[in-house]
Amino acid sequence: MSKTIICRCEDVCLADLEEAFKHGRHDLESLKRYTGFSTGFCQGKGCTAHAARFLAALQGGDDMVADPPRVRPLLHPTPAARFAGRDDGGENP
Amino acid sequence: MKDRAELVIIGGGIIGLSLAYHLARMGFHDIVVLEQGYLCFGASGRNGGGVRQQWSTADHIKLARMSVRLFRSLARETGYNIWFRQGGYLFLSRDAESAAALVKNVELQNSLGVSTRQIDVSEARRIVPGLTGKGIAACAYNSTDGVLFPWPAVWGMANTARQLGVEIETFTRVTGIDVHEGRITKVVTSRGAIATGRVVNAAGGWSPQIARLAGCQLPNHPYRHEILVSEPLGPFLDPMLCDLSDGTYFSQTMRGEICGGLSDPEEPSSMSSASSFRFLRRMCRSMTRLMPKLSGVKILRQWAGYYDETPDGNPILGPSKEVEGFIQFNGFGGHGFMLAPAIGKIGAEWLLRQAEHEIFTKYAPDRFGKNPAPKESLVLG
Numbered sequence: 001m002s003k004t005i006i007c008r009c010e011d012v013c014l015a016d017l018e019e020a021f022k023h024g025r026h027d028l029e030s031l032k033r034y035t036g037f038s039t040g041f042c043q044g045k046g047c048t049a050h051a052a053r054f055l056a057a058l059q060g061g062d063d064m065v066a067d068p069p070r071v072r073p074l075l076h077p078t079p080a081a082r083f084a085g086r087d088d089g090g091e092n093p
Numbered sequence: 094m095k096d097r098a099e100l101v102i103i104g105g106g107i108i109g110l111s112l113a114y115h116l117a118r119m120g121f122h123d124i125v126v127l128e129q130g131y132l133c134f135g136a137s138g139r140n141g142g143g144v145r146q147q148w149s150t151a152d153h154i155k156l157a158r159m160s161v162r163l164f165r166s167l168a169r170e171t172g173y174n175i176w177f178r179q180g181g182y183l184f185l186s187r188d189a190e191s192a193a194a195l196v197k198n199v200e201l202q203n204s205l206g207v208s209t210r211q212i213d214v215s216e217a218r219r220i221v222p223g224l225t226g227k228g229i230a231a232c233a234y235n236s237t238d239g240v241l242f243p244w245p246a247v248w249g250m251a252n253t254a255r256q257l258g259v260e261i262e263t264f265t266r267v268t269g270i271d272v273h274e275g276r277i278t279k280v281v282t283s284r285g286a287i288a289t290g291r292v293v294n295a296a297g298g299w300s301p302q303i304a305r306l307a308g309c310q311l312p313n314h315p316y317r318h319e320i321l322v323s324e325p326l327g328p329f330l331d332p333m334l335c336d337l338s339d340g341t342y343f344s345q346t347m348r349g350e351i352c353g354g355l356s357d358p359e360e361p362s363s364m365s366s367a368s369s370f371r372f373l374r375r376m377c378r379s380m381t382r383l384m385p386k387l388s389g390v391k392i393l394r395q396w397a398g399y400y401d402e403t404p405d406g407n408p409i410l411g412p413s414k415e416v417e418g419f420i421q422f423n424g425f426g427g428h429g430f431m432l433a434p435a436i437g438k439i440g441a442e443w444l445l446r447q448a449e450h451e452i453f454t455k456y457a458p459d460r461f462g463k464n465p466a467p468k469e470s471l472v473l474g
Contacts (some may be wrong), residue, residue: 027264030131033138033244041324043394073368077324077391083370083377086388 006054007047009040014054021058028055028069038069041077094262094284099123100444101280102293103267103303106137107247107430108422109295111437112444113259114250121445122258125287127280129266129299132251133244136297137430139398141320141352143333143342144431145182145238146207149198149471152407152452153428154205156435161237163434164246173249175241176347181332182238183217185229185383191337192231198471199233209235220332223386240333240344240352243430250437270307270419277307277418291418298364298399300409300423309413312461313403313424314362318354319372321395323387325349334383340473341379351390355379356473366397400427406469408432410440410456420444421458426472 004014012035020034028051031037037051038044052068099121102109105128113124128134144164146157161179168174186192195211202209212234214226220234251261262284269281270292280287296303298315326349333344333353343353355376373395381388401424403409409424422440425432442448455466 027131029134033131033133034248039394041393072394072396073373074392074394077393079389079391080323080377080381081388083373083392084381084388085374085378086381 006050007035007037007040009042009046010036012037012047017051017054018058021055026059028052031055032069043072043074044069094265094282095125095260095287096285097288098125098260099289100125100291100293101287101289102126102295103280104128104135104295104297104299105132105251105261105263106135106295106297107243107250107433108297108425108436109293110247110250110254110261111433112293112295112422112440113254113261115437115441116445117254117257117259119441119445124259126254126259126261127265127267127282128261128263131263132261133247135299136398136401137243137247139320139396140243140427140430141342141344141354142240142243142346142430143182143344144177144241145235145333147182147184147198147202147209147233147235147238147471148469149194149201150407150467150469151201151205152455153432153469154202154207156432156452158205158207159435159438160432161239163438164241167246167249167434171249171253173245173252175246175249177239177241178347179237179239180344181220181234181236182335183220183332184233184335184337185217186231187228187336187338188230194470195231195233195337202235207235208237209233221330221334221384223329223384224334225383225385234332238333240346242347246430267303267306270303272307272416275415275417277416291420293420293422295422297401297423297425297429300401300421304413304421307413307416307419309415309419311409311421311423311458313401313409315364315399316360316362316402317365317367317397318360318400318427319357319368319376319395319397320352320354321373321376322346322393323351324391324393326351326390335473336379336383339379341376341383342473343380350393351380351387353380362402364399366399368395368397401429402426404461405466406472407456407466408436409458410436411453411458414459428472
C-alpha cells in the first residue's frame with residue numbers, strides 16, 4: 001500500500017493527519033502537536049504547506065480555514081558553540 | 094456550547110483541566126472549560142516538562158511528592174503515554190550561600206519523606222558524564238524527580254474529562270463576567286454566554302486580566318520565559334541539571350532533544366512571547382559551560398511562554414472575598430505543570446466535598462499584605 005509522506009523529518013504521513021483530524025485536531029497548531037510535523041530538522045519548511053492543503057481538504061473546502069502555525073526560530077539548526085561565542089567546536093555526545 | 098453550567102473553568106491549561114478531570118472522576122461533570130486557543134496554547138504546552146520534589150517550603154515539597162505519585166499513574170488512567178521518565182534532578186550550587194540553603198532544603202525534604210541526597214562533585218560527574226565539576230560548591234540529587242512530555246498529559250486529562258461529560262470549548266475567548274449584587278451570574282464569551290454561579294480562574298498568565306473582568310485585582314504578573322530544544326540525540330543525560338547560579342536547567346526528552354531554559358533577571362513583566370537572540374546566547378553559554386561537549390549540538394528551535402508570578406512565589410488559591418463564586422487557581426509561576434495533579438485532586442475534593450486543606454488558607458487571594466506565606470525561594474527561570 002502506498003503512503004503519502006507529509007513530513008520527511010518526523011515521518012508523518014497523510015494517514016496520520018487523517019487520524020489526528022478524527023481525534024478532534026481541526027486546526028494546524030493542534031495537528032502539528034498531535035502528529036509532530038514541522039518539529040523536525042527542517043522546522044516545517046518542507047511540510048507545513050502540504051499539511052495546510054490537506055487540512056483544507058479534510059475540512060471540505062479549498063480555502064485555508066485555520067491560520068498558519070507560528071514560525072519559530074531557528075531558520076537552520078545551528079551548533080550551540082556559535083551562540084555561546086566558543087570556537088572550541090565540540091562533538092556530539 | 095451549553096448556556097448554563099454549575100461550574101465554569103476559565104483556562105484549558107493543565108491546572109483547569111486537572112481540576113475538571115478530578116471533579117469528573119468524582120462524579121461531578123456539569124462543567125464547561127473555556128480555552129482561548131487550542132489545547133496546549135498557553136504555558137501548559139510551552140514548558141520543559143520538569144517534575145521535581147526539591148523545593149524550599151514544606152507545602153511545595155508535599156504537593157510535588159503527591160504529584161509525582163499521580164503522574165506515575167496518569168498514562169494508565171487516561172490512555173495517553175505522557176513519557177514520564179524519572180531520571181532525577183541534579184541541583185548545582187556555586188557559592189557558599191546557596192550551598193547552605195541547598196543543605197537546609199535537603200534536610201527539609203528528607204523530613205517529609207523525599208529522599209534527596211547531598212552528593213559530592215565526583216558522584217555528580219558519575220551521574221552526568223561530561224559535567225564540568227569546576228566551580229561547583231555543592232550538589233543535591235533526587236533520583237525520583239523527572240521529566241515528562243506536557244502535551245499528552247494535557248490531552249489525556251482533557252480527553253478523559255470529556256468522556257466523563259465535561260465540555261471543553263477551545264478557541265473560545267472570555268469577554269465578560271457578569272456580577273449581580275456581589276455574586277457571579279454569567280460568563281460571556283466570543284461564542285455566547287453561560288449562566289453560572291461559580292467560576293474558576295485558571296488562566297495562568299492571563300488570570301489578572303480575567304480577574305479584572307469580574308472587578309477583582311490580583312497581584313500576579315506575567316513574565317516571558319524562553320526555552321529551546323536541540324536536535325534529537327541518543328540517550329546520554331539522565332537527570333534534569335539545574336545550576337542555581339543563573340537558573341539554568343536542561344534535560345533530555347524522550348525524543349532525545351536537550352530541552353531547557355534559564356532565568357533572566359532583566360526580563361520585565363509583559364505579555365510578549367517573542368523569541369530573543371539574547372536568550373539563545375545566554376542559554377548556549379551556560380549549557381556549554383556546564384557540559385562542554387554540548388558545544389557541537391545543534392539548536393533546533395526556541396519559543397516562549399508565561400510565568401504567572403506572585404509576590405511571594407506561591408499560588409493564589411480559593412474564593413475571592415469581593416465577588417461570591419469567583420475562585421482563583423492561578424499564580425503558579427513556572428511550576429504549575431508539575432504541581433497540577435495534586436492541585437487538581439485537592440481542589441476537586443475542596444470544591445465538591447468542602448474538604449478543608451491548608452493550602453486554601455495559606456494561599457488565599459486576600460493574604461497579601463496581612464498574612465504573608467513563607468516565600469518559596471527555589472524558583473528557576
